[in-house]
Amino acid sequence: MKILFLGDVMGRAGRAAVAARLPKLRDDWRLDFVVVNGENASSGMGLTGEHAKGLLDAGADCVTLGDHAFDQKDMLQFIETEPRVIRPLNFAKTAPGKGARLFSARNGRKVLVTQVLGQVFMKRAFDDPFSAVDTALKTHPLGGTASAVVVDIHCEATSEKMALGHFCDGRASLVVGTHTHVPTGDARVLPGGTGYLTDAGMCGDYDSVIGMDKAEPMRRFITGMAKTRFTPALGEATLSGVLVETDDATGKARTIRMVRLGGRLQEATP
Amino acid sequence: MKILFLGDVMGRAGRAAVAARLPKLRDDWRLDFVVVNGENASSGMGLTGEHAKGLLDAGADCVTLGDHAFDQKDMLQFIETEPRVIRPLNFAKTAPGKGARLFSARNGRKVLVTQVLGQVFMKRAFDDPFSAVDTALKTHPLGGTASAVVVDIHCEATSEKMALGHFCDGRASLVVGTHTHVPTGDARVLPGGTGYLTDAGMCGDYDSVIGMDKAEPMRRFITGMAKTRFTPALGEATLSGVLVETDDATGKARTIRMVRLGGRLQEATP
Amino acid sequence: MKILFLGDVMGRAGRAAVAARLPKLRDDWRLDFVVVNGENASSGMGLTGEHAKGLLDAGADCVTLGDHAFDQKDMLQFIETEPRVIRPLNFAKTAPGKGARLFSARNGRKVLVTQVLGQVFMKRAFDDPFSAVDTALKTHPLGGTASAVVVDIHCEATSEKMALGHFCDGRASLVVGTHTHVPTGDARVLPGGTGYLTDAGMCGDYDSVIGMDKAEPMRRFITGMAKTRFTPALGEATLSGVLVETDDATGKARTIRMVRLGGRLQEATP
Amino acid sequence: MKILFLGDVMGRAGRAAVAARLPKLRDDWRLDFVVVNGENASSGMGLTGEHAKGLLDAGADCVTLGDHAFDQKDMLQFIETEPRVIRPLNFAKTAPGKGARLFSARNGRKVLVTQVLGQVFMKRAFDDPFSAVDTALKTHPLGGTASAVVVDIHCEATSEKMALGHFCDGRASLVVGTHTHVPTGDARVLPGGTGYLTDAGMCGDYDSVIGMDKAEPMRRFITGMAKTRFTPALGEATLSGVLVETDDATGKARTIRMVRLGGRLQEATP
Numbered sequence A, B, C, D: 001m002k003i004l005f006l007g008d009v010m011g012r013a014g015r016a017a018v019a020a021r022l023p024k025l026r027d028d029w030r031l032d033f034v035v036v037n038g039e040n041a042s043s044g045m046g047l048t049g050e051h052a053k054g055l056l057d058a059g060a061d062c063v064t065l066g067d068h069a070f071d072q073k074d075m076l077q078f079i080e081t082e083p084r085v086i087r088p089l090n091f092a093k094t095a096p097g098k099g100a101r102l103f104s105a106r107n108g109r110k111v112l113v114t115q116v117l118g119q120v121f122m123k124r125a126f127d128d129p130f131s132a133v134d135t136a137l138k139t140h141p142l143g144g145t146a147s148a149v150v151v152d153i154h155c156e157a158t159s160e161k162m163a164l165g166h167f168c169d170g171r172a173s174l175v176v177g178t179h180t181h182v183p184t185g186d187a188r189v190l191p192g193g194t195g196y197l198t199d200a201g202m203c204g205d206y207d208s209v210i211g212m213d214k215a216e217p218m219r220r221f222i223t224g225m226a227k228t229r230f231t232p233a234l235g236e237a238t239l240s241g242v243l244v245e246t247d248d249a250t251g252k253a254r255t256i257r258m259v260r261l262g263g264r265l266q267e268a269t270p
């Protein structure tokens, strides 16, 4: 089974790149399942229902969120009507929507997708992601009710991401980080058979500060003074993510490859 | 001019990989200058004088440090006797050693190396890195007294690293991040001619939690309880870093390529 | 019912002040129940079984801990043998000991004591304290199975402490903060009848940096460089805490008064 | 010389309490100099020029700010026209206004007022406050060009505040903390003669979460979800601060007393 995961879609530039490229990639690469992280697709902060529909229409089977899950208030309602949008399991006890769900891929196989937020260096506090993901993985075991399992670990610290990767090793097809907006180059299959990448990077304009127009964040870093809001950079986006191929019998990863297409970064294709 | 930068050397495994591979790389790749980040080379915490010598003997022209600069107390004296070791410019007003220095490469050209610590998500506070690096870059301008300039930005946050990259664009040959111990896949030449990579990754065993033996950090993440100290993982290290080729006339980057050799990660060579 | 709560006992100086003064205070002030926070009693970091016994022998009916709960490793076993030591409810899923317990005061009445850790500005992550304390308060309702309820909120941020105070208002006799080692001057009875104080302060030498000998923390702040470990300051300790008098019928607070005795601070007695 | 320092004025309730009470206090207590921290006087976030005028008209000789210094954008211009407003010395290299100034008290004596921001647990990074305050204290030495010296240390951590207090001991008449919005009960004269209080508390409604209407901050703590903005609580404010009496010959503190007037807290008057 071939599963593509695309990192945080950043504003209009990111949405445009997904809309322009994903339909063709689904065919060219014979993708069985596509997950797209959409937490920054709307003005760089959160995801509206309309933009979620756009990502799904472009070919995402599932859209994950992050710490910005409900920055766009209409997601509070929308997520209850659209089961293909997944918010972090440990976002808040009262959050609407779900943090894990068993999807049917187009080939009929079942894919569990879940997302958790880390606790290290995050702007606010979240409960323990390890026990949360553990429960989700036990509900739909890989090779049992789930033919494939994708875990999106949305956090800052490389230590927490690597630890969660090992924690899920053998129980997930793919553990992939999001949130830092920079793709890492450490894609590999862990000893137990889980495909792992510390961060998928963003689908956004890399001539920026993590997807935001450079001027204001640089002003703040250099002068210590804020002047305006952040707005997404509008240059051509790089589609950034990871492709994992799983063994149909076990659900484990056979291969994992970085994906970078378009924009400013060096191209990487499977 | 060909400049190799290797990321945080992690414990014995990292030192062994540098000693085993760097001498041959210097010849095979006709390297003109080599910088190695050594802040974790001794037990994963800091750098002893003896281990600094080992890195220099293996072929480093310059060894940079980081927030762990003086975890090994003998570095407080050693750095005053060994000008090839560079600590962060903004470590502390009273820190021994230097945070920037003009080196002579083996081809006779002058290379400015400087390191700064970031302020975002660090365990303790450091003064503004932007004004610090600005001063260093003005002292030895690229294409002026410096034929090449290497800036090691040692910090956690991708936003701060990208902002510093843009801040130095056109004034440095290479801005490369360290500290997260995971290589990023975003190597590129910025519009002004500066080679940029968000993080060089570590020279260490990636079957680990950022270079530390997995058992204890995973225990802490999973159970919330500490039991022992952290010790470096001892499996085969991956040499991880970046190779930049500069234009001799301007000092700007012509090409930049990720380097990953050995160990658990997918190989990347220029 | 008269309940005395004493803040973080800091090292030998703090233990000595408790041993010297608490037995007499129990009599003089006709105390019905005494809670002492002991998280820093042993070398300023954690609490040994022996030192816990010392605090209990001096007149504490209950000893609470904090983020340093198990810095002294023998507490991992000791807490299982001594039910009068209470650790934070949300310390870790696997922590030994209990985070809430119904005590019998010397007058025969039942007192619930519970402790939670905050999430804001703490050195590591803990799960949501609000839902944790909510469960404890529902298990032994004030005016039901509990004649009095004491909640120790161990955290840094004043916002989190005040919010937890309001959250417990009407359901606890006393909500008192610990951890910052500085007594606050905002003792009052909240509208619902809960006695509240943002921080009890420490039982330690205030000619110090939060109870530690000044030299090393000041060196670190001023020079940015560490030289040695922290050790507790050894000057005369101030006993610091709060006295709440409850209504026997409802368990609510009638009065709340700050307590400061000895050492460097201005004396406050009920 | 009698100097009154009032802590962070919080919104309309705080401004009203200052306007209602300060003029009479100046007379009744024969105050020679009054400093008021105004960083939250306008909607709880920053200070407008108009509200700054209001505090000055009510009897403040100097208004200090804090991390919220320029949340109200018109302060960027206003501070250049009103030398009685002091921003933190280490706010940012490019900040308008001044961080230290020698004032003339009504009795003709010179009073140096300076403010610094701490580095621990703050939402963004600031440069070293210790070296900044050191320079200010050397420019106008106590007992030299300054008959009295007031240092406002605006930060979260009690450790940093106590360390700065000791650092200034003997060189300032008063070191007083602001920012946490809760008054501490540790007023004392340090061994070298400096009056010290860890936090002055806020001039605001204490039936709140640090001065903000309880509903929204409690929702966020309890449910993990935000709904609206924060707005200042509007109940009667407590005037909260500290009164220090200095020796005219040396400028050192003779006595220091907490001040709490009105609202929800227990009254404290000199």
Ligand SMILES: [Fe+2]
Binding pocket: A039, A066, A067, A068, A154, A178, A179
């Ligand atoms: Fe995020």
Ligand SMILES: [Fe+2]
Binding pocket: A008, A039, A040, A066, A178, A179, A180, A181
């Ligand atoms: Fe994101």
Ligand SMILES: [Fe+2]
Binding pocket: B039, B066, B067, B068, B154, B178, B179
């Ligand atoms: Fe580091």
Ligand SMILES: [Fe+2]
Binding pocket: B008, B039, B040, B066, B178, B179, B180, B181
């Ligand atoms: Fe490192």
Ligand SMILES: [Fe+2]
Binding pocket: C039, C066, C067, C068, C154, C178, C179
């Ligand atoms: Fe604590």
Ligand SMILES: [Fe+2]
Binding pocket: C008, C039, C040, C066, C178, C179, C180, C181
């Ligand atoms: Fe403590």
Ligand SMILES: [Fe+2]
Binding pocket: D008, D039, D040, D066, D178, D179, D180, D181
């Ligand atoms: Fe404030």
Ligand SMILES: [Fe+2]
Binding pocket: D039, D066, D067, D068, D154, D178, D179
């Ligand atoms: Fe503040």
